[in-house]
Amino acid sequence: MKPLLVLVDQISDWSPYYPTNQVVAISDYLSDYAETKGYVINLCRDYSYLGSGYYGSLLAEARGGQVFPSVRAIRELNSFESGQPLLPKHSRTLENISRKDETHPDRLDLRSFFGITQNAEMASIARRIFEVFGFPVVDVSFTRVQANLWVISSVQVRALDELEEASQTEFAEALDTFSHKIWRTRRSSKRYKYDVAILVNPEEALPPSNKGALKAFEKAGKDLGLNVDFITHRDANRVGEYDALFIRETTQVDHHTYRIAQSAENQGLFVIDSPTDIMRCSNKVYLHETLKRHNVDTPKTHLLLVQQNYNIDDIIEELGLPVIVKIPDGSFSIGVEKAKTREDLLECITRLGERSALLLLQEFMPTDFDWRIGIIDNQVIYACRYFMAKSHWQIYNHSARSNANKSGNADAFAIDKVPKNVIRTALKAAKCMGSGFYGVDLKASGDRAVIIEVNDNPSIDMGVEDLHSGNMLYQQIMGTMLRKLDELNGR
Known part of the structure; x- marks a missing residue:
């Protein structure tokens, strides 16, 4: 049986249950654990974006664990909108339960512990809810909108300290059962027409592809037999009409690009960038932990949990000055600052710490340029050097007039x-992150090549990244999409 680890905010949260060394406080997990094998049950209270629960799952995934809830499940919960329909068979189940009650209620409630419920009639629904959301303890409400059509009206996660004594017993029994059995993952449906949607934002100031590149993608796709349409976020409800989605709008986790990618993948489309890639690449903490686990060289890095006590002088001794301070989800050099002095560093930590519970502090490695290596499906397709902005230490200088x-x-x-x-x-x-489409940023000095970032949604602009390979670059990317669609469809 695989090992099991339980994450809590404080060890005292576990006081109603038998003491065990399998229960770990999130602050200890941050500082004392490296590779994580087996299952991780994340019972932290705050699952909001960049909260302790979010980081518990993020770190567990980065360290190799199979975590419940996953970061993707957390994002699905945080983007949940009331009114999501149930599968027809589950609507029929709820309709039958309602008819048995003489009051014929239009609302039914369910409490699920790891997909297990005391209500035998709702057992299959509880399991489905766990497959979708993956939270250890949830309260779900269902509402009838018409005959035989029920929707999910609310999903509320319950913390350990909210459970009364009877529920504590149910939780302990369900956890014991769950530790011996893992539910299957969701299966995606397969589609057979090769229509590709390219998601763009015509109003974006710094899009990942300029107009010339978008036309080149369209031509390369059509030359390969792919029907290419350009869509915007206003067309999100049409995404299921296509076989593949290619995102050429700057991606963010807390953004419609993630929600559209998530919806597309749930409907069986091949997606670049996948929701998993968006989540992993958008957070520098995940990147740091993953690369560390796989022994990939990075700048010396210190993960700082802001609410914990820390010794600023020890950090300076470890990293030197200046120190680079990063929020985990910054992009285009936003949320990345250089602290030249001890006072600058304290001020940066205080200010940026208001935006994220975790910060990354890194040694400063000055170079004239950064390498960007474009990789798709673990194959290198282009290489660029990006030089620093004039009189600045970064590629982008957002304060330049x-x-x-x-x-x-x-x-x-x-x-x-x-x-x-x-x-x-x-x-x-790139292989550490997956097999998607990545732009890997590195600094090189002598025999040392150091990873700065792995970006999903890397820039492909006509006249920049394609200067060496020309149209072949677009053909390689669209050709990969065609090959993946063939594989999905068994061709």
Whole structure:
């Protein structure tokens, strides 16, 4: 049987149950655990984005554990909107339960412990709810909107300290059962027409692809037999009409790009960027933990849980000055600051700590340029050097008055001309994240190649990333999409 670890905010949360060394406080898990094998049950109270529960699941996934709830489940809960329909068979079940009651209620409630409920008639529904949301303890309400059509009207997660004595017993029994059995994962349906939707935002100031690149993607797709349509977030309800979704709008977790990707994948589409890639790549804590577990070289990094006591002088001794301070979900150099002095560092931690419970502090590694290696399905497809913005230490300088000075120059390279250690390190880092479409950012110094970030949704602009390979770059990306669709459809 695989090992089991239980995460709580404080050990005292576990006081109604038998003491065990399998229960760990989130602060201890942050500092004392590396690789995590087996199952992780995350019972932290706050599952909001960047809360302790969110980080509990994020760190567990990054360290190799199979965690409940997953980060994806947390995002699905946080983006939940009342009125989600049930499967027809489950609506019929609720209708039958309601008819047996002489009052014929239009609302029914369910409490589920790891997909297990005391109401035998709702057993299959409880299991389905757990497959979708994956939370240890939830209260779910269902509402009839018409005959034989019931919807989920609310989903509320319950913390351990909210459980009365009878529910504490049910929880303990369900946990014991769950630790010996894991539910199957959801199966996606398969579709057979090759229609590709490219999600764009015509009003975006810095889109991942300019107009020329979008036209090149469209042409490459059609040359390969893919019907390509451009859609915006206003077309989200149409995404199920397609076989694949290619996102060319800047992605964020707490954003419609994630919700559309999630909806598309749930409907069986092949998606670039997948919700998993968006979640993993958008959070630098996940990236750091994953690369650390796989021995991929990164700048010296200190994870700081802001509400815990810390010694600023020990951090400076570890990392030196200046120190780079990052919020986990920043992009385009936003939320990344350089603290030159001890006072600057304290001020950065205090200010950025108001936005995230965790911060990353890293050694400063000055270089004239960063490498960007484009990788899809674990294959290198382009290489660029991005130079620092004028008189600035980053590629992007958002405070520059002139648009010409907001970003540095870039040049594309033949892949075989890139230092081998840069390519090797980039491939290793991308493989740690998955098999999606990534832009891997590195700094190189001598024999050392150091990962700065692995980005989902990397920039592909006509006249920049395609300067060396031209139309072949677009053909490689759309060709990968075609091949993946063939694989999904058994061709």
